[in-house]
Amino acid sequence: MTFTRRDFLGRMAAGAFAIAAFAVPAGGLLVGGPALAADPVKVGILIPGSKSDKGWMESGYDGLVAAQEKYGDKIEVQMIENINYADMEQALTQLASGNALVIGVGGQTQAAIYKVARRFPDTKFSIVGGNESEARDNIAGYDVKQAEIAFVAGAAAAMLSKTGGVSYVGGLEIPSIVNAGKEFGNGAKYINPEIKYFENYTGDFDDVAKSKEATLAAIAQGADIHYHILNLGLRGMEQAAKEKGTHIIGSYTDRCGSDPLYVAYSVTGVGFQVHYAIDQYLADTWTAGYEPFGLKKGPMASDMIICGGTPEQKAKLKEIMDKILAGEIKVLEG
Structure with missing residues (x-):
């Protein structure tokens, strides 16, 4: 069974909520969504490259869009994109300072996440494309295989x-x-x-x-x-x-x-894993540790x-x- 990008967004979204158009101000910081309901879950996401690259980063962004369509004002999203490696730790620190869940899209975020997560023990971090590494109580690594x-x-x-x-x-x-x-x-x-x-x-x-x-x-x-x-x-x-x-x-x-x-x-299910991290957090089933995805997780992965x-x-x-x-x-x- 196969899925197109449209299928992906449709399958991942459980409702007809349409996200507002995003505007990215100087510095690459993006705050998404319409007027928020009381006490939304705050989610930060770092997309190191361009969200319109026809590749890994865009797939991750698709997963974020699908999650926003599903959850509407239950989540409040802060996104940073197009970050140099030298600035990654600073960007993740900014996200961790104001969000309950922080997602790094790409294995290149892993080293910086391990540094930042130590300073924010109450924040959960999910790495899309993470490799098996040192176990931390607040870090989950999803291996796309x-x-x-x-x-x-x-x-x-x-x-x-x-x-x-x-x-x-x-x-x-x-x-x-x-x-x-x-x-x-x-x-x-x-x-x-x-x-x-x-x-x-x-x-x-x-x-x-x-x-x-x-x-x-x-x-x-x-x-x-x-x-x-x-x-x-x-x-x-x-x-x-x-x-x-x-x-x-x-x-x-x-x-x-x-x-x-x-x-x-x-x-390779990059967007699937972004959506998965948000699903897990909102369902209170988020767990730390390494988790392999790949073929065993089905055709969306x-x-x-x-x-x-x-x-x-x-x-x-x-x-x-x-x-x-x-x-x-x-x-x-x-």
Whole structure:
């Protein structure tokens, strides 16, 4: 079963509440929602990149929007976006000072959250994309299992490639991003052992020029299907693919039909986890500790969709996902 972005927002929202338009003043601080009811739960969220990046950050923002549609004036949201790494601790301190729950969207928030959480023991912190780490009573880490679904994306890429070549561009060369790249290549080789696989890292999730350069280099060597873990850097991959007539497998959210450049999407449930953190807090079931998501949490947490895929392609992807769940195909952490 697959879900589009519209499906996601519809499924996650339990009512017809429409959020007010957001205006972001100077400094990136956003306060959301219409007139609030008495004693709303205060939720702070840090989106380090752009909420309109077509990737991880936008998926996280979709989850926030869905939660606001569901809960209306039961929650009051403060959001900070587009923050440099050097300013992350300060931004999280600001959020922790005035909110009961603080959500960091991205593993890059984890180090700063661990520093700030020590000073705010009564505030709950949820890390979307968090890795297993030191246990803290007020920190929950949600692992999206990117390497797991990257294997399936690699299989889809090999099915779709006409040239017998696929490529991957990651941002920071850190274990979770590298492991996803390795598993994308492994998934492609699972379908076609002879496939050519090209892997590159730009050192920055938002560097458009470097991601374009890396994608063009892969195209020159024969790649015609591209996968990524990028934020705004995805714009560079799009530019290269458009110029050379190749295609992209999108990450994070199913947007099939929105852009012919994209032939498939992997779902990694970033927005699902943002919504999950808010659900858990409001239900008084929020718990600290590491929690793996991925395929075992269902298609809203992790899925692979070939846009207009054939029955044979869909069946093969399901078979691969079932084998991963059963442990017959083993993938790296991350």
